[in-house]
Amino acid sequence: MVIYIDILLIENFIINLFLLLITLKALRYKYYKTVYIASIVGSLYTLVLFMDNKILASLPFKIIVVLLMVMISTKNYKLLKNIKSTIAFIIMSFTLCGFSFAFSMIDNYYSIFSDFTINDYSIKYLLISIMGLYVVIVRVIDYLRDRALINNFIYDIEISNEKNTLFIKGLLDTGNALREPVTNLPCIIIESTFLENFNIKSNEEFSIPYRTIGEDGNLKGFKTNTVRIRGEDEEWKVVEVILCKCKNKLSKENEFNALLSRGVI
Template identity: 75%
Template sequence: MVVYIDILLIENFIINLFLLLITLKALRYKYYKSIYIAALFGALYTLIIFMDNKILVSLPFKIIVVLLMIIISTKNLKIIKVLKSSVVFILMSFTLCGFTFAFSMIDNSNSIFEKFSINKYSIKYLIISVMILYIVSVRVTEYLRDRNLLNNFIYDIEIFNGKKSIFIKGLLDTGNALREPVTNLPCIIVESDFFNDLELNSNNEFLIPYSTIGEDGLLKGFKSKDIRIRGEDKKWRNVEVILCECKNKLSKENDFNALLSRGVI
């Protein structure tokens, strides 16, 4: 029998990813993009069939591989959750094996007086296609849900700068209560690139103390009345805030370039 390693790895990657998704979805556990690494790790493990090593093919070692796949997917080291996920993963695997074996009996004749062998399995690719469809639909659904949730907290910000207006996108950070202590005005943190286009008056400069987990310091800010924001209601309203400069990129995907404290809203 001829075995194509690339096809073997691709098929096992899809199956592992499918099993990991339905396992973690069933348990409602959070998983990360590392789930693809876990699925690939499980696929690479199938290459041990070409090795004559009884330890690697033993049941304890297989269980260790499952545990590692769960840990990689969830980035969780809590023993109870890892063991629970692993048990459900193994049960899902057994169910899938029984399901696929039942279909293999349809494609191959069998008799109680002869040994059973699988010579053809035409429905295999149909099953794999269903798995791919499930994986894609889950990913698309999660992406659309995350985008929709993000859009609910995105605000349009217009900053008047003399004869010029600057438009940026701001994310409402509900856990951010940053205010300038003297004026008690809320703050909008803006990426430093946009400050290059602003003509700011040094007389309105403030130093705002801030504190986060493991870090504290001072933010340079400027008072401005020529700012208005627009949310879901599509109505512009003027706000009096302190603009604070941020040297870091706030969004890798460039979805927003500013952070609004809840006091702005």
């Protein structure tokens, strides 16, 4: 029997990814892109079949590998939660094995008076194709859901003074309650590169104290003539706010360049 290692690894990668996704979906656990790394780890573990090592092929070691895959996928290190996920993964694996065995009996003769041998399994690639299709559909649905959620919180922002007018996208940060303490005006944090044309005198600047987990400090802010915001399918609304500069990039994909505190809306 000829075994192609590359095909074996690819098939096991798809199966592991399929099992991880349905397991975490069933448990309603959040997973990350590292689920692909976890699937690769599980796929590489298949190479143990070619080694004469009873320890690596033992049941406890298999459970450890599954536990590692779950931890990589969820980035969660709570023992009880990971044990629950591991048990669910194993149950899903046994269920899939049962289905696979049932389908194998279609292509292979079975008799209680003789040993059962799988000589042909033409439906295998159909099952793997279905798993691959499920993985693609889940990824597309997750992407569209995330995009729809983000779009609901994206606002158009127009900032203008005597000389300049700026149009940018801003994300409403519902957990952000930043306000300037004297005027009690809400703040909009904007990437500093977009405010280079707005010349602000030092006596016109505001100092806004902020505090986050493990960090605190002061932001420099200013007011300008007109700031308008507009949500999706909404009319422009003039708001009175303090604009704060931020040196960091707010979105890796450049989907927005400002953060609105909840007091702006």
